Amino acid sequence: MLLLALPLAGAAAVAFLLFKFATVDGDLTLVSRGAPRREKVDGKVVWITGASRGIGEVLAMQFAALGAKLILSARNREELERVKHKIINKHPDSRVEVLPMDLSSGEESLKEHVHAAESLFSNAGVDYMIHNAAFERPKRRVLEETEKGLKATFDVNVFGTITLTNLLAPSMMDRGMGHFVVMSSAAGKVPSPGQALYSASKHALNGYFASLRSELCTKGIKVTVVCPGPIETPQSSSATSSSQRPSSEKRVPVERCAELTIVAATHGLKEAWISYQPVLGVMYLVQYMPTVGLWLMDKIGAKRLDVAAKKGNAYSWNLLFGGKKSA
Numbered sequence: 001m002l003l004l005a006l007p008l009a010g011a012a013a014v015a016f017l018l019f020k021f022a023t024v025d026g027d028l029t030l031v032s033r034g035a036p037r038r039e040k041v042d043g044k045v046v047w048i049t050g051a052s053r054g055i056g057e058v059l060a061m062q063f064a065a066l067g068a069k070l071i072l073s074a075r076n077r078e079e080l081e082r083v084k085h086k087i088i089n090k091h092p093d094s095r096v097e098v099l100p101m102d103l104s105s106g107e108e109s110l111k112e113h114v115h116a117a118e119s120l121f122s123n124a125g126v127d128y129m130i131h132n133a134a135f136e137r138p139k140r141r142v143l144e145e146t147e148k149g150l151k152a153t154f155d156v157n158v159f160g161t162i163t164l165t166n167l168l169a170p171s172m173m174d175r176g177m178g179h180f181v182v183m184s185s186a187a188g189k190v191p192s193p194g195q196a197l198y199s200a201s202k203h204a205l206n207g208y209f210a211s212l213r214s215e216l217c218t219k220g221i222k223v224t225v226v227c228p229g230p231i232e233t234p235q236s237s238s239a240t241s242s243s244q245r246p247s248s249e250k251r252v253p254v255e256r257c258a259e260l261t262i263v264a265a266t267h268g269l270k271e272a273w274i275s276y277q278p279v280l281g282v283m284y285l286v287q288y289m290p291t292v293g294l295w296l297m298d299k300i301g302a303k304r305l306d307v308a309a310k311k312g313n314a315y316s317w318n319l320l321f322g323g324k325k326s327a
Contacts, residue, residue, distance in 0.1 A: 037266035042067035050133030052079035103160030139194030157201035193301035229275025
């Protein structure tokens with residue numbers, strides 16, 4: 001009986017792991033960490049860019065619930081004030097400051113904003129810098145991209161983000177502590193047909209911040225790079241009706257994405273992936289079996305552009321097993 005039980009137990013364990021991997025919404029290290037650690041952010045100053053909507057807004061709400069002091073930045077002051085009032089209405093004891101900022105405004109302007117942020121909350125400085133702001137264009141073919149689009153994407157996603165980091169990091173090092181949390185993308189880990197410029201900008205961020213971590217980890221500086229796949233935000237749900245989006249497209253809710261981002265940061269993870277299948281599986285393949293993973297992406301590349309143009313499911317297994325690609 002024992003000899004029979006052991007193979008059955010092994011088969012059951014494998015089946016459980018396969019089921020878990022098929023239904024999980026993040027990489028296995030991330031989802032094993034449990035809840036966010038409140039003690040890591042309670043009373044800390046958290047500066048969030050792109051905080052006027054989407055993931056940034058929800059991150060602000062969740063950090064406030066954990067007792068963080070918030071600095072909210074984006075270009076639209078009115079929207080930032082809306083988020084601030086929303087936070088205070090839900091968490092009356094929260095301390096929230098609004099700091100409007102354009103990441104593409106250049107080094108001198110960003111230097112002034114860093115000085116202002118460091119001076120808030122009785123010159124407490126910034127403990128967590130959440131790089132969430134991003135410029136994303138509609139999906140289009142690589143050869144349709146223009147120099148104007150390239151500049152607009154990199155000015156915000158790369159140059160502005162890196163410049164802000166370079167200006168803020170010295171103050172963090174002087175205090176012997178600081179944490180950069182970078183909202184990258186699955187498109188920064190794998191090819192993303194139809195999003196070449198966005199994907200390139202996120203690959204650039206991944207390379208920069210991985211290098212920054214290695215250089216400054218002994219100076220008390222931490223870096224967490226978060227790579228979400230498709231996320232369900234109020235904007236994405238309103239932009240595409242249920243009749244346009246196939247029911248098989250499953251996006252991680254924005255609240256869950258924000259929660260897992262804070263889990264990754266407060267547990268000190270260096271990198272975290274947030275997505276359902278099939279995107280998560282593709283990320284694992286490209287990371288650990290690149291020949292297979294990149295072959296798979298080549299199979300679906302042109303099909304994904306066709307599906308996206310028809311407002312269909314651009315994250316489906318049907319891209320691999322469905323119809324022929326366009327010429």
